[in-house]
Amino acid sequence: MSTPSIRVASSAAKRASSLLRAIQAHPPSCPCHSNPSHHYQSPSLLKSPRRSFATPLDHTRQKEYAFEMAASSIRFGPGCTKEVGMDFKNMGANRVCVVTDSNVSKLDAMKQVVEGLSREGVDFTVFDKVRVEPKDSSIQEAIDFAKPYQPDAFLAVGGGSVIDTAKLMNLYTTFPDAGFLDFVNAPLGKGLPVTKPLKPLVAVPTTAGTGSETTGTAIFDLVSKKAKTGIAHRNLKPTLGICDPLNTRTMPSAVHASSGLDVLCHSLESWTAIPYHERTPRPQNPINRPAYQGANPISDIFSLKALRSTVEFLPRAVKDPEDFEAQSEMLLAATLAGVGFGNAGVHLCHGMSYPISGQNPGYKHNGYVIDTPIIPHGVSVAVTAPAVFKFTGASNPERHLAAAEVFGKDVSNAKKESAGEILSEALAEFLVNLGDQPRGLEALGFSREHIDELVEGTLPQKRVLMLAPNLSLEENEEREQLRGLFEEAMNY
Structure with a gap:
């Protein structure tokens, strides 16, 4: 004679088998469950009434659906x-x-x-x-x-x-x-x-x-x-x-400053990069998924922590060569930002910095023991930052206001449409207070006659530009936006 528990189990098994046969005979109408490929369709493809789910997917048009974390x-x-x-x-x-x-x-x-x-x-x-x-x-x-x-x-x-x-x-x-x-x-x-x-x-x-x-x-x-x-x-x-x-501890003050500015922009750019699920195209094979994927929930943690540490400790590290606590915290911040941007990516400050460094008209930064002209990498990225984040503010006002708050700005009553301008002002104040930083491209020796070449040097940086919020995908419009950014960055 079967026990009650065995009878219950047997009854449940029969019901499950019956339900499975019913599903196989009459698939549910919900596309998420009736079609395994549903989650891989872009919204534009789903709207097409003639779209056949049996048709091979167009990976060049699809947004990403996953992110991948990698760090040393x-x-x-x-x-x-x-x-x-x-x-x-x-x-x-x-x-x-x-x-x-x-x-x-x-x-x-x-x-x-x-x-x-x-x-x-x-x-x-x-x-x-x-x-x-x-x-x-x-x-x-x-x-x-x-x-x-x-x-x-x-x-x-x-x-x-x-x-x-x-x-x-x-x-x-x-x-x-x-x-x-x-x-x-x-x-x-x-x-x-x-x-x-x-x-x-x-x-x-x-x-x-x-x-x-x-x-x-x-x-x-x-x-x-x-x-x-x-x-x-x-x-x-x-x-x-x-x-x-x-x-x-052997870093000169100027190197502390320029290195720390790189950390500053790594953290800010990765924090404000487009979300990973907005990036296109989705790779057909995971080996082709780029290292720079867009902001994601894990990189956000590292990027925001690195930003907070940089705002707190970089001025101390630059001001006092004997402040070993500040130096140690900046080394940790650099590593944290590395994990953040190494997976989320950077965008406009870095994309624009490459031609700034490569087309140096002859500027040699104070404090660098080197015989040739040099625009340190941190300087080349930070010099455009006030212009960049004023431009990107509308893409995600909440994130830009959160960053401005890290710099000590009261954003409790701030309007969303002012987010970019508030962060831009906070950055400019921070850079000025850091001391001995060029206040724009003119201080590096660039003039408005250089802008076209700077734009053309930026356009090939697709790896990072694809992560820039608010930047047009149409090349002529993108060119004009970059021209406006370089003009804005001439002075701050």
Whole structure:
């Protein structure tokens, strides 16, 4: 005789089987459940009465439906540089290519690295000719150095220029037969995906700005095109970022400022980028999903925290070289912003900064020990920020007002239509109070006669422009919008 519980279970099973047969015979009318492809249709396709769900999907017209988070492992703490030799021994590396520049090669960070590798018996060679703000020629020189050595791992010790150069040395030694433009971002290069893992790369940042220790992006000047560009793919990101606050104590005040301005714009641009689900096209294969995907719920957390820390601690770090708490917090902010923008992306400040740096009319920033003219990357992105966020404000007033509140603005009674202007004013005040910053493009030596070339240098930066809110998709209108932004950025 069956027990009551067995009878109940048997009855439930019969009902479930009966319901399943009914569904198979008469599918429900709800398109979400009756058609597995429904969630993959763009709104425009769903409105078409002649659209057949059996027709192959047009991926070029569809918005994204997923985001993907990727970041390097991070170790943070004063003195942790000395562990790097053990890291390479633990991973079984036998031939390490150490990448640095001529200035960092003399600092304690490199001393700690050399001692650590030697102590663990790890064979290594040093390339110390990285160029600050690297060009394609300096990248090629570094690649040519690495290929004959055939390292099984890389170690980058320095700022963003060093880490980015090491990423590209790693890429082109892993793909030794690739042409230089094969992986470079389209349309300046072919934009091919990186189809296999690279060798281990450990990054030891000595500046607090780029966040390159956690991103899959490498930036350089493509001299023939008079524009900055780069390569972006998750496989380029370092295996480990060793963030040791002791390594940033040697930064001059000017470098603290410009590096921190990069953090400022990384966090603001990724916070205000278009949402990931508004980006098109959706990739047919996840390997083609870009590293820069648009703002998403996870990147938002990192970006907003990085913004708050930068507003609080950057003025202190610039003002007092002995304020080690502020320096440490800025290194952490740079890494947090790296996770944020490394997945959400940046937009107009960075897209416009590349021709600003590449077309430098002769400006040399105070405090940089370098013989040639230089517009530091952080300066080139921040100089357009008041104009940019005034322009993007209407796209998402709530986010722009939230950012303005971080700068100390009272937004309790602010009108949404004023959001961009309020954030723009907050940024301008912050930059002025930071001190010794060029107040617009004119201070860098640009005039209105340069605007057309600056616009043409910005247009190819599709990788970041596609994430810019309010920017037109129609090229002639986009060109006019960019021209207006450069005009607005002449002075603030």
